[in-house]
Amino acid sequence: MEAVGLSKISFSYPGSRQILRDVSLRIKKGEFAGIIGNVGCGKTTLLMCMNGTIPNVVKGEFSGESRLFGEKLEGRPPAEVWGSAGLVFQNPDDQIFAPTLDEEVAFGLRNAKLSESEVKIRVASALEFAGLSNLASADPCNLSQGQKQKLCIASVVAMGPKLILLDEPSSSLDNKSAEEVYALLDSLNKKGTTIIVVEHDTERLAKYARRIIVIENGGIALDGGREVLASPKIEKMGLKVPCSVKFSRKLGRKIAYSPEEFGVGKK
Amino acid sequence: MIKYAHRESAIHALRPQAKLVFLVVSISLLVFFGREAAVSFGFLALSLVLYSVARISPARTISSNRAIFAVLLIPFLFNLLAFSPERAITNAAYLSSVILLSLLFVMTTKPSDFANALASFLVPRRIAFAFSSALNFIGYFERSIERTRVSQLSRAGSRNPLPLIVPVLHKAFRKAKTLSISMESRGFDPDRL
Numbered sequence: 001m002e003a004v005g006l007s008k009i010s011f012s013y014p015g016s017r018q019i020l021r022d023v024s025l026r027i028k029k030g031e032f033a034g035i036i037g038n039v040g041c042g043k044t045t046l047l048m049c050m051n052g053t054i055p056n057v058v059k060g061e062f063s064g065e066s067r068l069f070g071e072k073l074e075g076r077p078p079a080e081v082w083g084s085a086g087l088v089f090q091n092p093d094d095q096i097f098a099p100t101l102d103e104e105v106a107f108g109l110r111n112a113k114l115s116e117s118e119v120k121i122r123v124a125s126a127l128e129f130a131g132l133s134n135l136a137s138a139d140p141c142n143l144s145q146g147q148k149q150k151l152c153i154a155s156v157v158a159m160g161p162k163l164i165l166l167d168e169p170s171s172s173l174d175n176k177s178a179e180e181v182y183a184l185l186d187s188l189n190k191k192g193t194t195i196i197v198v199e200h201d202t203e204r205l206a207k208y209a210r211r212i213i214v215i216e217n218g219g220i221a222l223d224g225g226r227e228v229l230a231s232p233k234i235e236k237m238g239l240k241v242p243c244s245v246k247f248s249r250k251l252g253r254k255i256a257y258s259p260e261e262f263g264v265g266k267k
Numbered sequence: 268m269i270k271y272a273h274r275e276s277a278i279h280a281l282r283p284q285a286k287l288v289f290l291v292v293s294i295s296l297l298v299f300f301g302r303e304a305a306v307s308f309g310f311l312a313l314s315l316v317l318y319s320v321a322r323i324s325p326a327r328t329i330s331s332n333r334a335i336f337a338v339l340l341i342p343f344l345f346n347l348l349a350f351s352p353e354r355a356i357t358n359a360a361y362l363s364s365v366i367l368l369s370l371l372f373v374m375t376t377k378p379s380d381f382a383n384a385l386a387s388f389l390v391p392r393r394i395a396f397a398f399s400s401a402l403n404f405i406g407y408f409e410r411s412i413e414r415t416r417v418s419q420l421s422r423a424g425s426r427n428p429l430p431l432i433v434p435v436l437h438k439a440f441r442k443a444k445t446l447s448i449s450m451e452s453r454g455f456d457p458d459r460l
């Protein structure tokens with residue numbers, strides 16, 4: 001079953017150059033896919049096509065066809081497809097608006113017209129999942145950046161979407177918080193949620209993603225398994241090749257994609 | 268700050284409808300009878316009692332909303348010069364009570380409860396929601412101004428408010444754009460309320 005099906009998508013924002021050109025991409029249910037590319041190449045734009053934010057909410061010149069779990073997205077705004085796809089933006093401060101954590105998580109559930117008792121149960125379990133239970137009544141402003149990011153993820157996870165799209169979830173986090181966020185995503189993926197993440201940190205992707213999609217000039221330059229990260233093109237584009245790949249190449253060993261595989265990290 | 272502040276208190280736990288009725292009745296009484304010193308000082312005393320029950324410090328509340336309270340100086344001076352000191356003081360007590368009670372309501376009622384309470388008094392859900400999100404946004408705006416101000420001061424900025432306005436508006440605008448998309452992707456549909 002296809003989670004995301006984009007066929008020949010082209011898009012430009014009003015009055016701007018073309019951002020996406022003829023992009024066709026299929027992502028199967030249950031995948032953990034990472035999208036990389038240089039600054040401004042259209043990663044966020046691509047993500048917004050996947051849940052129909054483009055062209056239904058953000059307007060521009062759009063052509064092609066987008067499908068989510070087999071259903072056409074055109075004319076179906078994100079508010080209708082929340083059960084299929086959740087979207088987490090890059091900056092948590094742009095998404096959090098409620099005065100307490102539990103209100104933030106409850107927001108979507110109330111939109112879904114769940115009963116107040118069901119809302120309570122789901123809020124509690126989403127906060128528990130994100131490790132934020134003890135902060136349920138706290139003010140999100142006072143959270144650390146990592147906790148804010150987890151809160152944004154919890155707000156989406158509470159709604160139980162089959163696919164979660166994330167835009168650079170670790171960009172403002174230190175290594176430990178980023179690991180924690182990815183561990184959450186990994187556990188969701190193991191339970192069957194499809195995860196698509198835009199990420200500039202190739203080390204992180206090497207460890208968690210099983211598919212890598214490289215965007216260049218508004219199109220897909222490379223698409224494949226983790227071996228994509230070892231392709232010469234990555235270096236040519238100025239993207240970072242994971243250290244383990246470099247080391248294993250240098251030592252003439254079988255390519256390892258993470259320190260763990262290389263045999264130095266903790267298992 | 269104009270926003271919900273969680274505490275374990277009887278006032279936080281009260282039904283939002285009850286708090287809303289109380290607020291509306293109190294403000295009406297103040298508007299009609301606030302010129303009586305007994306009424307305006309009575310309500311001022313009552314507000315202070317309610318703050319202590321709600322475990323919120325009135326002094327902290329006043330200092331973090333000092334811009335609002337500073338504006339009270341204008342009617343105070345006007346009354347002082349045009350009428351009498353008694354009238355100026357009574358009027359200040361009247362206005363302070365209105366503001367303190369309104370702030371207390373906001374600080375002890377979650378925006379979603381506020382929206383539900385409004386809706387249960389037959390205010391259309393759209394308007395109720397717009398109201399409570401506007402409240403949320405005011406709180407966000409205040410925090411954003413504070414952060415930008417601190418950041419500019421730390422870069423040896425002046426206390427001139429003008430350079431504050433551009434980045435704060437820019438951030439608020441960006442936030443409004445992203446937030447609206449994020450809210451829609453969490454099932455919020457303004458047309459279906």
Ligand SMILES: Nc1ncnc2c1ncn2[C@@H]1O[C@H](COP(=O)(O)OP(=O)(O)OP(=O)(O)O)[C@@H](O)[C@H]1O
Pocket residue numbers: 013014016019037038039040041042043044045046
């Ligand atoms: N609302 C908009 N209106 C006009 N142009 C836009 C808009 N949003 C983005 N762009 C432009 O579209 C291009 C692609 O933007 P996008 O945000 O998709 O890139 P990105 O790959 O996510 O970049 P980054 O790595 O900086 O997050 C950029 O050049 C950007 O300036």
Ligand SMILES: [Mg+2]
Pocket residue numbers: 043044045090167
């Ligand atoms: Mg981006």
